[in-house]
Amino acid sequence: MQNIDAYTIKHTKIKSVDLMEQAANAFVSAFAQEYDNKNTGIVIFCGLGNNGGDGLAIARLLLAKNYTNISIFLTRFGSKQSDDNKENLKRLQEMNFQVEEINDVNEIEIIKPDLIIDAILGSGLNKPLTDQYAALAKLINDLAVKIIAVDVPTGFKTEGEILVDYNGVKADLVICFQRPKINFFFPESSIAIKRFKVVDIGLDEAYINTQPTDYKLITSEDITKLIKPRVHFTHKGTYGHALLIAGNTNTMGAALLSANACLRAGAGLTTVCLPQSGLTALNITMPEAMALPREHVDFKSLHKYNAIAIGPGLGFDDDNLIMLKKVIELQKPLVVDADAITTLSNNKNLLKNLSPQTILTPHVKEFDRLFGDHENWWQRVQTAQTKAKELGIVIILKNQYTFICMPTGEICINQTGNPAMASGGMGDVLTGILVSLLAQGHAAKEAAILGVYLHGKAGDELAKDSFCVSASQVVLQLPKTMKMSMD
Numbered sequence: 087m088q089n090i091d092a093y094t095i096k097h098t099k100i101k102s103v104d105l106m107e108q109a110a111n112a113f114v115s116a117f118a119q120e121y122d123n124k125n126t127g128i129v130i131f132c133g134l135g136n137n138g139g140d141g142l143a144i145a146r147l148l149l150a151k152n153y154t155n156i157s158i159f160l161t162r163f164g165s166k167q168s169d170d171n172k173e174n175l176k177r178l179q180e181m182n183f184q185v186e187e188i189n190d191v192n193e194i195e196i197i198k199p200d201l202i203i204d205a206i207l208g209s210g211l212n213k214p215l216t217d218q219y220a221a222l223a224k225l226i227n228d229l230a231v232k233i234i235a236v237d238v239p240t241g242f243k244t245e246g247e248i249l250v251d252y253n254g255v256k257a258d259l260v261i262c263f264q265r266p267k268i269n270f271f272f273p274e275s276s277i278a279i280k281r282f283k284v285v286d287i288g289l290d291e292a293y294i295n296t297q298p299t300d301y302k303l304i305t306s307e308d309i310t311k312l313i314k315p316r317v318h319f320t321h322k323g324t325y326g327h328a329l330l331i332a333g334n335t336n337t338m339g340a341a342l343l344s345a346n347a348c349l350r351a352g353a354g355l356t357t358v359c360l361p362q363s364g365l366t367a368l369n370i371t372m373p374e375a376m377a378l379p380r381e382h383v384d385f386k387s388l389h390k391y392n393a394i395a396i397g398p399g400l401g402f403d404d405d406n407l408i409m410l411k412k413v414i415e416l417q418k419p420l421v422v423d424a425d426a427i428t429t430l431s432n433n434k435n436l437l438k439n440l441s442p443q444t445i446l447t448p449h450v451k452e453f454d455r456l457f458g459d460h461e462n463w464w465q466r467v468q469t470a471q472t473k474a475k476e477l478g479i480v481i482i483l484k485n486q487y488t489f490i491c492m493p494t495g496e497i498c499i500n501q502t503g504n505p506a507m508a509s510g511g512m513g514d515v516l517t518g519i520l521v522s523l524l525a526q527g528h529a530a531k532e533a534a535i536l537g538v539y540l541h542g543k544a545g546d547e548l549a550k551d552s553f554c555v556s557a558s559q560v561v562l563q564l565p566k567t568m569k570m571s572m573d
C-alpha cells in the first residue's frame with residue numbers, strides 16, 4: 087500500500103497530506119452511516135505516525151459535521167512524529183480545539199465514552215505491542231465500549247501469522263482504506279476484528295491492479311464475465327453430462343443435495359452413481375436425474391461423462407478406494423470432496439495422479455488430514471498454495487472466506503457466504519455446482535471461482551430475511567442467483 091500511496095501522490099500530483107484528508111473524509115462518511123447521532127460521546131486516540139494523522143484529520147472533519155462530544159488524546163510514546171501528523175495537529179489547534187497530549191498511559195483520566203476511535207498504530211506496525219502501547223490497548227479494551235479502528239486495529243499484523251496471545255485493540259468495526267488486509271480473512275482475526283468495511287480513498291486503481299501479488303479478491307464483475315449465457319438453438323448436449331459418485335446407506339441425502347445442485351447449476355444431464363438402496367429416493371425427488379447403481383459400474387463406460395465428482399456421503403469401504411483410483415485414471419475434469427478426500431489422505435500416492443482439471447474441496451479438518459497439521463490459517467493457506475502448484479490442481483480451502491489456490495500460485499479470495507449457512511449439506515451443494523460447471527465446459531479455475539462465489543451469494547440472498555439457511559434452500563435459490571449475476 088505504501089508504494090501505491092507514493093505512486094498516487096507522484097502521478098496524480100496529490101500531496102500526501104491531501105491523500106490523508108481523502109482517507110479521513112472516506113472514514114467519516116462510513117462512520118456517519120453507522121453513528122448518525124451528533125451527541126455520541128467519542129474519544130479518539132491518535133499515535134504519532136500517519137495512522138495518528140488520520141485520527142487528527144478525522145477529529146476535525148467530525149467537528150465540522152457537528153459531532154460535538156469529542157475528546158482527543160495524542161499519545162507521545164515515541165519521538166518521531168510524521169509530517170502529515172504534525173500538519174493535522176496544527177490544523178486542529180488552529181480551530182482552538184484542545185488536544186490532550188499524553189506521555190504515559192497513567193495520565194489518562196478514566197473515561198467512559200459511547201465509542202472510541204482507534205488511530206494509534208495502523209499498517210506501520212513492525213513489532214508486537216509492548217509497554218505503553220500494550221497498556222493503552224488494554225485500557226481501551228477494558229472500557230468495554232464500541233471501538234472503531236482506522237484502517238487497522240492498533241497491534242494487528244496485516245500479513246503473516248496472527249499472534250495467539252494478541253494484545254492489541256479489539257475493534258468492533260474497522261474502516262479500512264482501499265483494500266482489506268490479507269489477515270482480515272483468517273478466522274484468527276476475529277480476536278481483533280468483529281467486522282470491517284473498505285472505503286475508497288482515491289488511490290490509483292489502475293496502478294494497484296498492476297502490482298504483483300498472489301492474492302486476488304473475487305468481484306461480481308469477474309462473475310458476470312465468467313457465466314456462460316444460455317444460447318439459442320442449444321440443447322441438453324450443449325451443457326455437458328455430469329457424473330456424481332456419492333451417497334451411502336445413511337448418507338444418501340448428500341448425494342441428493344449434490345445432484346440437485348448439479349441440475350440447478352445448469353448441467354445438461356446429471357447422472358448419479360449411488361447404491362441401489364438410494365434409487366427410489368433419487369427417482370422420487372429428482373426425476374430429471376439418471377441413476378447408475380454403484381454395484382454394477384462398468385468403468386469403461388465412465389469415459390462418456392464430461393466431468394465427474396466423487397465424495398459426498400460416499401463412505402470409506404475398499405470399493406470406494408477402487409472407484410476413486412479408476413476415476414482418477416480417467417483424467418477427466420474432476421471434483422474430489424468429503425469422504426473421497428479422506429480416502430486420498432490415506433492413499434497419498436494417488437495425489438500425484440490427479441488430472442490438471444481437478445478441484446479438491448477440503449474443509450479445515452480434511453485439509454490437515456491431507457497435508458498435515460497446521461497451527462494457524464496463515465500456514466494452511468501457504469501450504470494450499472504450495473500444494474496446488476506442486477500437484478497442478480485447484481484447491482478450494484473452505485471457510486467463512488474461502489481461499490481458492492490455483493496451479494499458478496494465485497490465491498483468489500471469496501467474500502460471499504455467511505454464518506447462516508453453517509449447516510450440514512452445504513459442502514455437498516458446492517460439489518454439485520462445481521461438477522455442473524466443469525461439465526458445462528468451464529476450466530477448473532473458472533469453475534472454482536464461479537462455484538464458490540455463486541454458492542455463497544445464493545446463501546447471502548437467503549440470509550437477508552432468514553436467521554439460518556439450509557442446503558436445500560441454497561439449491562433452490564441457485565438458478566435465480568446465476569441469472570442475477572449475469573448483469
Ligand SMILES: NC(=O)C1=CN([C@@H]2O[C@H](COP(=O)(O)OP(=O)(O)OC[C@H]3O[C@@H](n4cnc5c(N)ncnc54)[C@H](O)[C@@H]3O)[C@@H](O)[C@H]2O)[C@@H](O)CC1
Nearest residue numbers: 087091106109135136137207208209210211212213214237
Ligand atoms: N496509502 C495508504 O494506505 C494510506 C495510509 N494512511 C495511513 O497511514 C497508516 C500507516 O502509517 P505509518 O506508516 O506512518 O505507520 P503507523 O501510523 O501505523 O505507525 C507509526 C510508526 O510507529 C512505529 N511502530 C510500529 N510498530 C510499533 C510498535 N509495536 N511499538 C512502537 N512503535 C511502533 C513505526 O515506526 C511506525 O512507522 C495507515 O494505517 C493509514 O492509517 C492514510 O493516511 C492515507 C493513505
